[in-house]
Amino acid sequence: MDKLWQENKPLLNLDAGDVFGTRTQNEREQTRFLCEVLGSFGLDGIGLGEQDLNYGLEFLREMTTQHGLPFINANVRETKTGQLILPAYKVVERNGVTYGITSVLDPQQQILTLTGGEGQFTVDDPAATLRELLPRLRKEVECVVLLAHMGETGTEKLLNEVQGIDICVVGHSFRNIETERVINDVAVFGSAYEGRFIGKANLFVEEKSGRVMAIDVGITDFDDKAPEDAEVLTRVEKFKQDLVAFKDARRAAYPRVHGSQEEQFLGDRSCFNCHEAAWQAYAASAHRRAYTSLRKDGQSSEPDCLVCHTTGYQYKNGYSDESPFNKLVNVQCEACHGYGTTHARDGKWRLQARNSCVACHDQANSPNFNYATYWEKIKH
Ligand code: HEC
Ligand code: HEC
Ligand code: HEC
Ligand code: HEC
Incomplete structure (x- = not known):
């Protein structure tokens, strides 16, 4: 110009x-x-x-x-x-x-x-x-x-x-x-x-x-x-800083209060090698589409929606739109089971996952939620 x-x-x-x-x-x-x-x-x-x-x-x-x-x-x-x-x-x-x-x-x-x-x-x-x-x-x-x-x-x-x-x-x-x-x-x-x-x-x-x-x-x-x-x-550099501040302010309603900075979400692919059958069941489930559903609605950067449609949104090292945390889109294995870095084998992970559903399947967003019938649809 x-x-x-x-x-x-x-x-x-x-x-x-x-x-x-x-x-x-x-x-x-x-x-x-x-x-x-x-x-x-x-x-x-x-x-x-x-x-x-x-x-x-x-x-x-x-x-x-x-x-x-x-x-x-x-x-x-x-x-x-x-x-x-x-x-x-x-x-x-x-x-x-x-x-x-x-x-x-x-x-x-x-x-x-x-x-x-x-x-x-x-x-x-x-x-x-x-x-x-x-x-x-x-x-x-x-x-x-x-x-x-x-x-x-x-x-x-x-x-x-x-x-x-x-x-x-x-x-x-x-x-x-x-x-x-x-x-x-x-x-x-x-x-x-x-x-x-x-x-x-x-x-x-x-x-x-x-x-x-x-x-x-x-x-x-x-x-x-x-x-x-x-x-x-x-001006662009200045704007980028402003945008970070803007995003932080909007995210402030959902602080990362849970978990630990020492732990990591590894992503669903990391479970695939040892739990292929569970992975296939997950891949066929609605949880794998959760983020895409937001994209369809043009809501894929809304904290109000991401909190339930991604993995670990309120956890340290959980989903954000910055790499590498942006791979934690959708409701992945670790959204229910917890950080992959602390793999439990004593039954704790199963229990924890059974209790996880209602954090997202609340009255407002999932009025028909019933553990038995819902588990039936995603069992693995
Ligand atoms: C981190 C949030 C979160 C957790 C935890 C969670 N869900 Fe979901 N679930 C969702 C979201 C979001 C959807 C909608 C996905 C879509 O279609 O976009 C969903 C969809 C489903 C569906 C599909 C519903 C349908 O009508 O087809 C089933 C079944 C389901 N969840 C079962 C469960 C069960 C059982 C648990 C606990 C063991 C659980 N979910 C834990 C967020 C969660
Ligand atoms: C408290 C957790 C929670 C929040 C917040 C939330 N959702 Fe969901 N959403 C769910 C769950 C759970 C389901 C699955 C409901 C079911 O089938 O019982 C779902 C289902 C959906 C579906 C239906 C998927 C389909 O194709 O059938 C869409 C679309 C959706 N949510 C969009 C949004 C948008 C947009 C927002 C933000 C404005 C939002 N959600 C906020 C938990 C949440
Ligand atoms: C929506 C929540 C949810 C998601 C997502 C999820 N799981 Fe689970 N998973 C559960 C629950 C709940 C149980 C325990 C069921 C029970 O014992 O009643 C379970 C059980 C398991 C078990 C133990 C099975 C057994 O026979 O004892 C394994 C292994 C497992 N999940 C692996 C995975 C892997 C790998 C993924 C991702 C590819 C995954 N899960 C995704 C909720 C989930
Ligand atoms: C290196 C192989 C390996 C990897 C990778 C792996 N697991 Fe496991 N997992 C195991 C073994 C082995 C068991 C114990 C199986 C048994 O007791 O039948 C187990 C058990 C489990 C159980 C049942 C735990 C309980 O409560 O006792 C869950 C849930 C589970 N894994 C989920 C996952 C998830 C989610 C991932 C990815 C983050 C993952 N695993 C990655 C090997 C692995």
Whole structure:
């Protein structure tokens, strides 16, 4: 970006959406930081992706105003009011040419929010939306730019159905568009996800007509070879510390009060060699899926859930998301039997395990729990 700004040429700086992280509290914290940095990138328009509603509308609005992020969308409405949640388009002028930037979201992308409540948003048909909007927009501007949060195939279909677009940036796509592409007279660009790439297209735009001719397209890969920016690096380091503090504060409700620093959870694989039959029974049980169930719910970093869906959460050297303790996902052997480093052979481990169930199978989370019938399902 610095290099582009130094060239001092008229620049349209665009993002086609999915800026925000996944639906966990930790990633929401990370997203705050990302938005803060993104605010200094001087973006002209950001298309709304379904991910950008992961933390609800309030949060999106908060980020938009706090960091001046120009989110745009023409087809997502708040169900309750029927109103569009963002400006449908934005007009910018560069070197005597006026550009109208608009964006649509694929209705097939499910919008789920951490704040809950399904059906908060209604997504209008993108083609119908653009057919209505574009004739109006064209009266105002010379060149229409669409940020299509539709993936590659969805975008291609849309561009063949709608007239009046000059430039299109594809969002919700996992591939870079490495060379110049034209669909139905529209110059199409796109770079892949997670900010790992930045695409640059040199355009030649006819002043009167706003007619676009792309000259060349390039993709920059932010791999390990890309030099660090000293200022951003400092901010990232600082943020990492903040994130640790944030996680610790949230975890504080579940302190590691049990066990001993001298003991270790060895992981279910370590039992396999001597107890293969027990391991197979475990592998087929729901306990082996406990963490995956959280992932499905987007709750895999919630202390409120991890406490029962991982091994040794409140024990010293128990589960954490840092290696090597992150291997202690799911309800493994040692969640019931205890630290593998103190392998008991005097009947104590069997007894301890029989008493372990109710710590997790409590009234709130397992109302039908009955030792005999439940043991029957996981016996080994
Ligand atoms: C560390 C917490 C924890 C302990 C201890 C624990 N469970 Fe579970 N159990 C879970 C979780 C979490 C699930 C749900 C897993 C999933 O499907 O995501 C579960 C699921 C089950 C299921 C499957 C329920 C179904 O409807 O299919 C059975 C059976 C079960 N546990 C039996 C037991 C028994 C018996 C004990 C004690 C010997 C026990 N559990 C100890 C956390 C625990
Ligand atoms: C006190 C322990 C405990 C806590 C806390 C807990 N769970 Fe569970 N969870 C269980 C147990 C035990 C079961 C199995 C219940 C049964 O089948 O009887 C279960 C089952 C589940 C299942 C059903 C698995 C399936 O596919 O059928 C899901 C999903 C789940 N929990 C998600 C969560 C989420 C999300 C949270 C946090 C908001 C959470 N749990 C917090 C103990 C817990
Ligand atoms: C959900 C809790 C739970 C998990 C997970 C679990 N066990 Fe157990 N295990 C028990 C209980 C309870 C008993 C004792 C049953 C009894 O004696 O009534 C037991 C018994 C055993 C025994 C003794 C069997 C015998 O014939 O005396 C072995 C060995 C064992 N478990 C190994 C494992 C291994 C290895 C794993 C992981 C691959 C594992 N267990 C996972 C609860 C669990
Ligand atoms: C080096 C082989 C070995 C490994 C590894 C091993 N065990 Fe054992 N385990 C044994 C032997 C041998 C016994 C005694 C068998 C008997 O008494 O029938 C035993 C007994 C047990 C029992 C019954 C204990 C009791 O209460 O008397 C449990 C439960 C058990 N093992 C669980 C585990 C778990 C969980 C792991 C992994 C953390 C594990 N074992 C790893 C060899 C091993």
